[in-house]
Amino acid sequence: MILPADASPLIISVATTCAATAATFFLGMIAARMMYRVRGGFRAWIDGILTLPLVLPPTVVGFFLLLIFGRRSLIGRGLEHVGVTIAFSWPATVIAATVIAFPLMYRTTLGAFDQVNPTLLEAARTLGASEWVVFRRVLLPLAGPGVIAGTVLAFARSLGEFGATLMLAGNIPGRTQTMPIAIFSAVEGGDMNAALLWVVLIVVVSLAIIRLLNVEKRSRIMARAEPDLSRSEFSGQFPVAVVSSRENGSAVKLDVDLERTLENFTLRIALGARNGAVGLLGPSGSGKSMTLRMIAGVSTPDRGRIVLNGRVLFDSAAGRNIPAASRRIGVVFQDYALFPHLTVADNVGFGLARMTKDERRARIWNQLESMGIAELAHRYPRQISGGQRQRVAIARCMAMEPDALLLDEPFAALDPHLRRRTEEQLRATLAGFNGPVVFVTHDMEEAFRFCPELQVLDSGRVIASGPKQELFERPRTVAAARLTGCKNIVAACRVGNDCVEVAAWQCRLQAAPEVPEALTHVGFRSHQLAFQRPADTKNTFPCWLVTTSEAPHEMTLYLRLHSAPSSGQPPHLQADVSKEVWRDLSKRPQPWHITLDPTRLLLLEE
Known part of the structure; x- marks a missing residue:
C-alpha cells in the first residue's frame, strides 16, 4: 500500500x-x-x-x-x-x-x-x-x-x-x-x-x-x-516424601451465637462444636448455608459472636470482624467452587502461597494421595467427574490445615451410590482431624449417618438440637418431626394424662409417656407401624389398603382405618414395609390389623 x-x-x-x-x-x-x-x-x-x-x-x-x-x-x-x-x-x-x-x-x-x-x-x-x-x-x-x-x-x-x-x-x-x-x-x-x-x-x-x-x-x-503442564508450579514428578497433616492436640472449640436479618425472616443461631461433626438439618431456605457463610467470614452477621479455640473471630459489641482470609476455616462449598483455570494440583495448593515451593509440593502430594486422586494432578476441574471434584475440594481445604471445617451439602450433586462411597472417604479423611466440623444438609439420612449431634433449623430458628438418637426418637415439634422423616403427622388433642384424641383418624390413642399440656399433633413413623392378627392390643385398628407405591427394596402402603375406602377418600396412614412383609400381607384377606405402639407415638407441639 x-x-x-x-x-x-x-x-x-x-x-x-x-x-x-x-x-x-x-x-x-x-x-x-x-x-x-x-x-x-x-x-x-x-x-x-x-x-x-x-x-x-x-x-x-x-x-x-x-x-x-x-x-x-x-x-x-x-x-x-x-x-x-x-x-x-x-x-x-x-x-x-x-x-x-x-x-x-x-x-x-x-x-x-x-x-x-x-x-x-x-x-x-x-x-x-x-x-x-x-x-x-x-x-x-x-x-x-x-x-x-x-x-x-x-x-x-x-x-x-x-x-x-x-x-x-x-x-x-x-x-x-x-x-x-x-x-x-x-x-x-x-x-x-x-x-x-x-x-x-x-x-x-x-x-x-x-x-x-x-x-x-x-x-x-x-x-x-x-493443558500446558510447564506453566503449572507443580508440573513434573511429585516428591515421594510427604508432610504430615495437622497433628492431634488439644480439642479445638467453636462457639457461635449469631443473628442476621434476611429477606423473609431473622436468622438466629447458637451452636457449640467440638471434635466431630455437628449437623445443621433443615429445608432449603432455612438459613443453613448463611450460617456457614457467617462463620467463614464471607457474610457479616448483624449481631453476635464467633469464637474459635479462644480466638474471637467476630464480636459485634466490640466491633471485631476478622477477615475470612485470616480465620483458618476451611469450607467445602455445595458446588465445590474449584477454580476452573487451575489444575487439580494448583487448586489444592492455592492456599499454600506462604510455603516454600518444596513444602507446597509435598503438602499437595500428601493430600492428593490421601484422597486417592494423585493421578488427576494435572487435569482441570472440567476434565474430572463430580465425585472427583468433591475430593479435590476436600483436599484443598485440608491442605491448609484449618482449625475448623465447614461442609455445605457436600454430597448434594452426587448420585446415591457415589454419595455413599464419597461419604465413607470423607469420614476416613476426617478421622484424624482435630477440630470441629459443621455439616449442612437437608437429607435426614445423611445427617444421621454422619453427625453425632444435630441442630434442626426452620425459618431461621433452631427448633430442635441434641444427640441424633434423641432427636429422631423424640422430636418435640411438628417441624422437627417432619425434618427427621416422620410421614404420619396429624392434629390431635389431649384428653388425659396418657390419652389423645385424633379426629382425622376417628380414634383415641394411648400414649406411654405423659401427654404434654401443649400437645397439638401426634406422629408415627411409617416404618414402625406393625401389622398383626386381631388381638386385644392397645392402639390396634382394622385397616384397608387404598393404594401402593413400589421401591426397589420396600413397598409403601397407603391405608385407611375402620372401614373400606370409598372412591376419592384419602388414606389415613402411610406404612413402609419390606417386600417380604408385603408378600405375606398381600395373601391375607382385608381388613388387616395395624398397631401403633404407644411407646413410639410422637407427641408434638406446633
Missing part, C-alpha cells in the same frame, strides 16, 4: 490510540473493580455517570472537555502557569479518545467481572488469599476474555474518534490531525482519493486488531483442550 505524502495522521492516530488504549485499560479496570464491589441504589447513578460518554454525541463530550481543559477554564489557566497547555495539543487527542473509549472498556470489564461465580472469590478468601490475590489469581483470569474484548473495543473506538477530538484538539496538521480528521479535511477539500486512502488504512488496522483477537481466542481454546 502506498502511503500519503504526509503520513503524520497515521503516526498521530497510532500514537494517540495506543496511549488512549493504555490509559483506558487501567482506568476502566480500576473503575470496574471499584464498581464490582458497590451495591445498592447508588450503583445505578455512578454507573450512569461513567457510561454517559457512550450515549452522548462526541461533540457534546468534546464541548465539556473544552470547558474543563480549555484555556479559559480553571484547570487550563492553572496548567498554563506551569507552562502546560492541553487544548489544541497532542495530549488533547489522547484525552478525547480516552474519555470516549472509557465506557466501552469499563462496561465490558464490569460485565465480565459480574459473570464470574462469586463463590469462587469466597472460596479464595477462605483459603487465606488477600483481596489483591483474589483479584490477580481468580477474578482477573476468569474475566480475561471480557477484559481483552473491552481492550479491543476501546482500541477500535479510540482509532475512530473524531468529534470530541476535533472540539478539544482541533485540526492541526502534524500535531493533532488524526486519520478520521484527515478524512474529513480531504473530503472537505474535494480530495476523495486521499480520503479513500485514509479510510482503507483505518479498515486495515481495524481488521488486523480483530484478527489478533481471534488468534488469541483460538490459542486460549487450544490451551484449555490441551
Whole structure:
C-alpha cells in the first residue's frame, strides 16, 4: 500500500490510540473493580455517570472537555502557569479518545467481572488469599476474555474518534490531525482519493486488531483442550516424601451465637462444636448455608459472636470482624467452587502461597494421595467427574490445615451410590482431624449417618438440637418431626394424662409417656407401624389398603382405618414395609390389623 505524502495522521492516530488504549485499560479496570464491589441504589447513578460518554454525541463530550481543559477554564489557566497547555495539543487527542473509549472498556470489564461465580472469590478468601490475590489469581483470569474484548473495543473506538477530538484538539496538521480528521479535511477539500486512502488504512488496522483477537481466542481454546503442564508450579514428578497433616492436640472449640436479618425472616443461631461433626438439618431456605457463610467470614452477621479455640473471630459489641482470609476455616462449598483455570494440583495448593515451593509440593502430594486422586494432578476441574471434584475440594481445604471445617451439602450433586462411597472417604479423611466440623444438609439420612449431634433449623430458628438418637426418637415439634422423616403427622388433642384424641383418624390413642399440656399433633413413623392378627392390643385398628407405591427394596402402603375406602377418600396412614412383609400381607384377606405402639407415638407441639 502506498502511503500519503504526509503520513503524520497515521503516526498521530497510532500514537494517540495506543496511549488512549493504555490509559483506558487501567482506568476502566480500576473503575470496574471499584464498581464490582458497590451495591445498592447508588450503583445505578455512578454507573450512569461513567457510561454517559457512550450515549452522548462526541461533540457534546468534546464541548465539556473544552470547558474543563480549555484555556479559559480553571484547570487550563492553572496548567498554563506551569507552562502546560492541553487544548489544541497532542495530549488533547489522547484525552478525547480516552474519555470516549472509557465506557466501552469499563462496561465490558464490569460485565465480565459480574459473570464470574462469586463463590469462587469466597472460596479464595477462605483459603487465606488477600483481596489483591483474589483479584490477580481468580477474578482477573476468569474475566480475561471480557477484559481483552473491552481492550479491543476501546482500541477500535479510540482509532475512530473524531468529534470530541476535533472540539478539544482541533485540526492541526502534524500535531493533532488524526486519520478520521484527515478524512474529513480531504473530503472537505474535494480530495476523495486521499480520503479513500485514509479510510482503507483505518479498515486495515481495524481488521488486523480483530484478527489478533481471534488468534488469541483460538490459542486460549487450544490451551484449555490441551493443558500446558510447564506453566503449572507443580508440573513434573511429585516428591515421594510427604508432610504430615495437622497433628492431634488439644480439642479445638467453636462457639457461635449469631443473628442476621434476611429477606423473609431473622436468622438466629447458637451452636457449640467440638471434635466431630455437628449437623445443621433443615429445608432449603432455612438459613443453613448463611450460617456457614457467617462463620467463614464471607457474610457479616448483624449481631453476635464467633469464637474459635479462644480466638474471637467476630464480636459485634466490640466491633471485631476478622477477615475470612485470616480465620483458618476451611469450607467445602455445595458446588465445590474449584477454580476452573487451575489444575487439580494448583487448586489444592492455592492456599499454600506462604510455603516454600518444596513444602507446597509435598503438602499437595500428601493430600492428593490421601484422597486417592494423585493421578488427576494435572487435569482441570472440567476434565474430572463430580465425585472427583468433591475430593479435590476436600483436599484443598485440608491442605491448609484449618482449625475448623465447614461442609455445605457436600454430597448434594452426587448420585446415591457415589454419595455413599464419597461419604465413607470423607469420614476416613476426617478421622484424624482435630477440630470441629459443621455439616449442612437437608437429607435426614445423611445427617444421621454422619453427625453425632444435630441442630434442626426452620425459618431461621433452631427448633430442635441434641444427640441424633434423641432427636429422631423424640422430636418435640411438628417441624422437627417432619425434618427427621416422620410421614404420619396429624392434629390431635389431649384428653388425659396418657390419652389423645385424633379426629382425622376417628380414634383415641394411648400414649406411654405423659401427654404434654401443649400437645397439638401426634406422629408415627411409617416404618414402625406393625401389622398383626386381631388381638386385644392397645392402639390396634382394622385397616384397608387404598393404594401402593413400589421401591426397589420396600413397598409403601397407603391405608385407611375402620372401614373400606370409598372412591376419592384419602388414606389415613402411610406404612413402609419390606417386600417380604408385603408378600405375606398381600395373601391375607382385608381388613388387616395395624398397631401403633404407644411407646413410639410422637407427641408434638406446633
